[in-house]
Amino acid sequence: MKPFRRRSTGSSLMLALLLCIQQSQAITLDLQNTDSIKSAAKIVANDMVSYYTGYRPGDVPGNLPAPYYWWEAGAMFGALIDYWYFTGDDSYNAITTQAMLHQVGPDKDFMPPNQTKTEGNDDQSFWGMAALSAAENNFPNPPQDEPQWLALAQAVFNTQAARWDTTSCAGGLKWQIFSFNGGYNYKNTISNGCFFNMGSRLAVYTKNQTYADWADRMWDWCSAIGLRDDQYFFYDGSDDLLNCTKLDHLQWTYNAGTFLVGAANMYNYTNGSPVWESRLNGIISGINKIFLKNNIIYEQACEPVGTCNIDQRSFKAYLARWIAAAIVRAPFTYDRLKPILETSAQAAAASCTGGVNGTSCGLRWTTGSFDGSTGVGEQMSALEVIQSNLITVSAGPVTEGSGGTSKGNPSAGTTSDIGPGDLHAQPVTTADRVGAAILTVLICLVVMGGAWWIMV
Ligand SMILES: *[C@@H]1O[C@H](CO)[C@@H](O)[C@H](O)[C@H]1NC(C)=O
Numbered sequence: 001m002k003p004f005r006r007r008s009t010g011s012s013l014m015l016a017l018l019l020c021i022q023q024s025q026a027i028t029l030d031l032q033n034t035d036s037i038k039s040a041a042k043i044v045a046n047d048m049v050s051y052y053t054g055y056r057p058g059d060v061p062g063n064l065p066a067p068y069y070w071w072e073a074g075a076m077f078g079a080l081i082d083y084w085y086f087t088g089d090d091s092y093n094a095i096t097t098q099a100m101l102h103q104v105g106p107d108k109d110f111m112p113p114n115q116t117k118t119e120g121n122d123d124q125s126f127w128g129m130a131a132l133s134a135a136e137n138n139f140p141n142p143p144q145d146e147p148q149w150l151a152l153a154q155a156v157f158n159t160q161a162a163r164w165d166t167t168s169c170a171g172g173l174k175w176q177i178f179s180f181n182g183g184y185n186y187k188n189t190i191s192n193g194c195f196f197n198m199g200s201r202l203a204v205y206t207k208n209q210t211y212a213d214w215a216d217r218m219w220d221w222c223s224a225i226g227l228r229d230d231q232y233f234f235y236d237g238s239d240d241l242l243n244c245t246k247l248d249h250l251q252w253t254y255n256a257g258t259f260l261v262g263a264a265n266m267y268n269y270t271n272g273s274p275v276w277e278s279r280l281n282g283i284i285s286g287i288n289k290i291f292l293k294n295n296i297i298y299e300q301a302c303e304p305v306g307t308c309n310i311d312q313r314s315f316k317a318y319l320a321r322w323i324a325a326a327i328v329r330a331p332f333t334y335d336r337l338k339p340i341l342e343t344s345a346q347a348a349a350a351s352c353t354g355g356v357n358g359t360s361c362g363l364r365w366t367t368g369s370f371d372g373s374t375g376v377g378e379q380m381s382a383l384e385v386i387q388s389n390l391i392t393v394s395a396g397p398v399t400e401g402s403g404g405t406s407k408g409n410p411s412a413g414t415t416s417d418i419g420p421g422d423l424h425a426q427p428v429t430t431a432d433r434v435g436a437a438i439l440t441v442l443i444c445l446v447v448m449g450g451a452w453w454i455m456v
C-alpha cells in the first residue's frame with residue numbers, strides 16, 4: 001500500500017498533525033496482527049529485490065551489482081528463503097533457486113572460480129548458511145539432477161573443516177581461503193563463528209555427532225584465543241603472524257549473532273545442557289550490554305559515527321535472523337529475546353519512509369525516522385527483523401528425522417581438488433598479485449572498516 005504523503009500547505013492544524021502521523025508511519029506495522037507483519041515484510045522485500053538484476057537475460061544469476069560483494073548476495077538469498085518461510089509468499093522462490101544453483105561452482109561447494117580472488121571462508125559460509133536455511137525451512141527442493149540444499153551446506157562445512165589450521169594459534173580458520181589473497185593471515189571471528197553456526201545446525205539437523213564435535217572444538221578455540229571473552233563479547237579477529245596474541249577489539253552484531261544461534265543449536269542438540277544454557281544466557285547478556293539502545297538493535301561500532309560501510313549496513317539483518325532462530329531452538333530464551341525483535345522491528349518500520357515510494361528503510365533505527373541511508377543492507381536488516389516476529393505463528397524448522405526432505409551427502413565437498421594442502425601451490429601471476437593487492441586494500445577498508453590497520 002502506498003502511503004498518503006501529500007504535503008500540507010496552509011491547512012488546518014488537524015490536517016498537519018494527521019500528515020505528521022502519516023509521515024512517520026509509511027509502513028504500518030501492528031505486531032499483534034500477522035497480516036500486518038506480512039504486508040510490511042512484503043513492501044520491504046520488494047524494495048530489497050529491486051536492487052537485484054541477476055535474473056534478467058544476459059545478467060549473472062546470484063550477483064548483485066557493484067558496490068555489493070558476492071557474499072551479501074548469498075546473505076540476501078538467505079533472507080528471501082526466510083521470507084518465504086515466514087510469510088508463505090513464494091514470489092522470489094524462483095529467482096532464489098536460480099541464483100543459488102548458478103553459484104555452486106564446479107565442486108558444488110559455493111566456490112565458483114569467478115570469486116577466487118576474493119572469496120573468504122565467511123563469504124562461502126553466507127551461501128552455505130542460505131542452503132542450510134533452505135533445508136531447515138523445507139524450501140522447495142531443486143530438481144533431482146541438481147545439487148541439493150543439505151548436501152551443499154555439508155559441502156561448505158567439509159571444505160572448511162579441512163582448512164582447520166594448526167600452523168598458528170593452535171587452530172581455527174583463516175579468514176581467506178587462498179594464500180595469495182590479502183587477509184590470509186587474519187583469523188577472523190565471523191569465519192570461525194559461521195563454521196560454529198553451521199556445525200551446530202548440521203548436528204541438530206542430521207543428529208551426526210561429528211558436527212557437534214567440530215562445533216565444540218570451535219567454541220573452545222575461540223574462547224582460548226580470546227575472540228570470545230568472559231563477558232561474552234565477541235571481537236573481530238586476530239593476526240596469526242602474531243600467533244593470535246593480539247586482538248582487534250571491534251565488536252559487530254553479526255559476530256554475537258552467529259555464536260548466539262550456534263549456542264542455541266548446541267543447547268538443543270544436547271537436550272538442554274546446563275553448560276550451553278549458561279553460555280546462551282551469557283551471550284544474550286553481552287548483546288544487551290553492547291548492541292541495544294532502548295532495546296533497539298544498533299551497530300554501535302559505526303552507526304553513531306556514521307562510518308558503516310556497505311557490508312556493515314547489513315549486519316543487523318543477521319543478528320535479527322539469528323535471534324529468531326535461537327528462540328526457536330532454545331525456547332527458554334523467548335522472554336529475553338522476543339522483546340528485542342519487537343522494539344527493533346517497530347523502530348525499523350518507522351525508518352522506512354525514504355526512496356521513490358516513501359517506503360525505503362534507513363540504517364539507524366534508533367533515530368525513530370529515515371536517516372537518508374538506503375541500500376540492500378538497510379532493506380535486508382529491516383526485512384529480517386520485521387519478519388522474525390512471525391516465529392510464533394510459523395510452522396517451525398524441520399530436521400532429517402522430522403519432516404526434512406532435503407537430500408544430504410555427508411562426504412560432499414571432500415573430493416575437491418583444492419584441499420588445504422593445495423592452497424599454497426596455487427599458481428599466482430603478477431597480474432593476480434597486483435589485483436589481489438588492490439583488492440586487499442579495498443577489502444580491508446570495506447570489511448574491517450579500517451580496524452585491520454589499527455591492529456597491525
Ligand atoms: C515502488 O512501487 C512500485 C509499484 O508498487 C514497485 O513496482 C517498485 O518496485 C517499488 N520500488 C521500490 C524501490 O520499492
Ligand SMILES: *[C@@H]1O[C@H](CO)[C@@H](O)[C@H](O)[C@H]1NC(C)=O
Pocket residue numbers: 060061062102103104105112114
Ligand atoms: C562468471 O563470470 C562470467 C562472465 O561474467 C559469467 O558468464 C558466469 O555466469 C559467471 N559465473 C558465475 C558462477 O557467477
Ligand SMILES: *[C@@H]1O[C@H](CO)[C@@H](O)[C@H](O)[C@H]1NC(C)=O
Pocket residue numbers: 168169170243
Ligand atoms: C601459539 O599459540 C598457541 C595457542 O595460544 C600456543 O599453544 C602455542 O604454543 C603458541 N606458539 C608459539 C610458537 O608461541
Ligand SMILES: *[C@@H]1O[C@H](CO)[C@@H](O)[C@H](O)[C@H]1NC(C)=O
Pocket residue numbers: 267268271272328329330331332396397
Ligand atoms: C529444541 O528445538 C525444538 C524446536 O525446534 C523445541 O521444540 C525443543 O523444545 C527444543 N529443545 C529444548 C531442550 O529446548
Ligand SMILES: *[C@@H]1O[C@H](CO)[C@@H](O)[C@H](O)[C@H]1NC(C)=O
Pocket residue numbers: 158208209210211410411
Ligand atoms: C557424519 O559426518 C561425518 C563428517 O562429515 C561423516 O564423515 C560421516 O560419514 C557422517 N556419518 C554418518 C552416519 O552420516
